[in-house]
Amino acid sequence: xxxxxxxxxxxxxxxRQNGRLFFSLAHGLLRxxxxxxxxxxxxxxxxxxxxxxxxxxxSLRAWLCKxxxxxxxxxxxxxxxxxxxAGSGELAGPSPPQEAHHQVDLRESVTVxxxxxxxxxxxxxxxxxxxxxxxAEVARMLGITPVAVSRQLYQGIDRLREHLVDWxxxxxxxx
Amino acid sequence: MNSCELVRAYFLECDWPEGxxxxxxxxxxxxxxxxxxxxxxxxYSRMRAALQNDIQGAPSxxxxxxxxxLIDKTVHRRHATHWPWMAMAASVLIAVSAYSLGRxxxxxxxxxxxxxxxxxxxxxxxxxxxxxxxxxxxxxxxFDEISGVFEHRAAWLLVGDNTSDMxxxxxxxxxxxxxxxxxxxxLRSKKLISTADLVILPGQxxxxxxxxxxxxxxxxxxxxxxxxxxRLMISTQLLTPKGSEVLGALETTLQVEPGQKLSAGNMVxxxxxYELQIAxxxxxxxxxxxxxxx
Numbered sequence: 039x040x041x042x043x044x045x046x047x048x049x050x051x052x053x054r055q056n057g058r059l060f061f062s063l064a065h066g067l068l069r070x071x072x073x074x075x076x077x078x079x080x081x082x083x084x085x086x087x088x089x090x091x092x093x094x095x096x097s098l099r100a101w102l103c104k105x106x107x108x109x110x111x112x113x114x115x116x117x118x119x120x121x122x123x124a125g126s127g128e129l130a131g132p133s134p135p136q137e138a139h140h141q142v143d144l145r146e147s148v149t150v151x152x153x154x155x156x157x158x159x160x161x162x163x164x165x166x167x168x169x170x171x172x173x174a175e176v177a178r179m180l181g182i183t184p185v186a187v188s189r190q191l192y193q194g195i196d197r198l199r200e201h202l203v204d205w206x207x208x209x210x211x212x213x
Numbered sequence: 214m215n216s217c218e219l220v221r222a223y224f225l226e227c228d229w230p231e232g233x234x235x236x237x238x239x240x241x242x243x244x245x246x247x248x249x250x251x252x253x254x255x256x257y258s259r260m261r262a263a264l265q266n267d268i269q270g271a272p273s274x275x276x277x278x279x280x281x282x283l284i285d286k287t288v289h290r291r292h293a294t295h296w297p298w299m300a301m302a303a304s305v306l307i308a309v310s311a312y313s314l315g316r317x318x319x320x321x322x323x324x325x326x327x328x329x330x331x332x333x334x335x336x337x338x339x340x341x342x343x344x345x346x347x348x349x350x351x352x353x354x355x356f357d358e359i360s361g362v363f364e365h366r367a368a369w370l371l372v373g374d375n376t377s378d379m380x381x382x383x384x385x386x387x388x389x390x391x392x393x394x395x396x397x398x399x400l401r402s403k404k405l406i407s408t409a410d411l412v413i414l415p416g417q418x419x420x421x422x423x424x425x426x427x428x429x430x431x432x433x434x435x436x437x438x439x440x441x442x443x444r445l446m447i448s449t450q451l452l453t454p455k456g457s458e459v460l461g462a463l464e465t466t467l468q469v470e471p472g473q474k475l476s477a478g479n480m481v482x483x484x485x486x487y488e489l490q491i492a493x494x495x496x497x498x499x500x501x502x503x504x505x506x507x
Contacts, residue, residue, distance in 0.1 A: 049288050057280045065270035070464065072434060072448050075272055075279065082287035148260065167261045192221070195257060 045089045048098060049082060056099055059169070060106045066168045067110035067149060077113070081105040100180045104157060107164050111153045151201035159194035166191050216243065220250050273436050273446060274416070282418070285382065344394055344472075344494040348410070353392055353496050356412040369419040373409030378421050388414045393437055394494035395445070399425060401485045407431055415439040422452075429453060429460065429484075442468050447477055449489055460484055469493040 060081060064074035081102050088101070152160055165176045166187070173191075177184040220243045244251045272279035352372065360367040365385040371378040392412055399407040407425040416439030423431045430452045438444040444466060451461040461480035469475070473493050480487040 046288050050284055053280050053283045053287075057283060058276060061270070061272055061279065069270070071270045071272055072436070072446060072464070074270060075282070076434070078283055079286050082283060086287065195260060198260065199256070 045086065049085060052085070052098060052102060053082065056102070060102060062169060063103060063106045063164065064110045066164075067107070067114060073113060074110070077106055077109045080109055097181060100161075103165070103179065104161055107160060108157070111149070111160075114149050114153065147202060148198065151198050154201050155194055155197055159190050159197060162187055162190040163194040163198065217247060217250050220244070220247070221253050273418070344396055344410075344492050348396075349394055349494050349496045352394055352410055352412045353498055356392060357498055368417040369411060369413035369421075371409055371411050371419070371421050371423070373407075373423050380417070380419050380421075382417075386414055386417070388416075390498045391415055392496055392498055393443060394496065395435070396492035397423065397431075397433060398490040398492070399431055399449075400488045400490065401425075401427065403488075411435065413437055415443065425451075442470055443493070443495065444468050445491070445493075447489070447491075449477075449480075451480060451482065451484075451487060461487060463487075463489060465489075467491065471495040 057078065060078045061074050064077040065071060068074050068077070084105050085098060085102055152163065155163065161180060162176060165171045165179065166173065171179070173184050173187045177187045180187070182190075220240055244254055272282075274282075352370070355372070356367065356370045359370060359379060366382045368380040368382050368386060370380075391414075393415055395411045395413070397407075397409050397411060398405065406427055406429075407423055409421075409423045411419060411421070411433075413419055413435070415437055418434070418436040420434050421432070423433065425431055432450040432452055434448040436446040445468075446466045447464070449463040449465075450459050452459060461482040461484075463478045463480050465478045467475070467477060469491070471494050473491075475491055477489040477491045479489075
């Protein structure tokens with residue numbers, strides 16, 4: 039059984055090894071560095087609170103990824119942030135060109151649709167499509183087989199399409 | 214699985230670069246002759262393009278600083294809960310320091326409240342007041358005293374009308390005797406609802422909650438740069454009385470010079486129009502010490 043200090047070491051290890059991944063996942067959805075960092079902090083604190091349910095480093099990483107994605111989507115859903123700039127998200131600057139606006143709208147639609155997916159499908163879609171992580175690596179991260187990654191990605195995209203009724207029209211007009 | 218299913222599964226599972234040139238060539242040949250698979254592949258690519266994390270955000274101060282902040286605020290932060298006496302001592306110390314220093318340096322009739330620096334125009338529009346040298350010296354002195362008690366681990370100190378708070382790092386903070394001062398003033402429909410003064414070391418970040426006079430509260434997250442001119446990244450949330458809902462949010466990045474007063478932005482909410490105003494100062498702690506201890 040792990041002690042408190044074991045868990046502290048494990049969390050520090052997670053931050054050192056996967057901090058960039060967690061930040062990147064949150065930033066990909068929120069487009070805001072300060073908010074992404076807050077989400078990472080919340081995920082780490084939740085990791086500590088739920089330490090009894092997490093068995094090892096691998097399951098902790100998968101679990102933290104899930105928390106980061108869900109918490110980011112929760113913030114998107116509640117419209118807590120002014121994601122006003124499609125650029126860096128940090129500095130107020132000139133308005134993005136029209137094409138960038140379209141891409142932002144498109145991403146917003148996909149983000150809303152992502153929020154409607156079950157956890158298992160969402161994780162795979164986010165890790166594979168958003169972060170571009172290879173299927174085998176996603177399988178390792180989530181502790182599932184590569185075949186399951188493939189199946190869940192396929193199902194996830196199918197479900198995304200269902201939620202994006204006007205997807206083809208929208209995409210056809212914009213890209 | 215038939216060939217179409219295989220191609221689609223492979224496309225999703227491995228993507229082209231992972232399959233090697235032969236596999237990619239096979240897939241390409243199939244996609245050219247199968248409109249269904251070509252459409253599915255195109256859709257996958259479009260969705261990927263929309264979702265792809267094309268904007269690589271980086272945390273403030275770089276990756277190492279980000280990792281250290283995460284460790285400090287999550288792993289190390291929990292240690293603080295074992296020391297409730299320290300939090301209590303800090304509250305008392307802040308209150309006493311701010312009060313006694315205010316009286317001592319500005320005389321018995323002077324207010325220790327940051328509101329003293331805020332005026333109201335003839336039209337009733339509250340105007341932010343600049344930080345006077347007396348304000349600055351008083352706050353710097355209070356910060357210095359508190360920092361000494363906490364073995365130079367104090368990163369910031371907040372002094373407001375109805376609140377005081379401070380941030381303590383888990384180790385001593387090295388700095389070149391410079392501190393930044395911010396007067397945070399929030400107006401609703403041009404009337405003052407909250408004001409607070411923050412003393413913070415350059416390069417440090419503060420997370421603080423300040424009450425507003427309409428029972429709401431304001432949560433500020435402020436990051437500062439350690440170079441000059443100073444850059445401030447300010448995230449503001451307007452919260453309901455119980456703090457459970459966010460009524461409005463404002464994110465802004467400013468480049469400021471000492472003595473400057475400026476509007477940091479507006480929030481338009483169903484509860485009214487809010488404006489955040491900032492007054493900024495910078496002080497040398499040693500010089501300030503000489504002024505208050507001649």
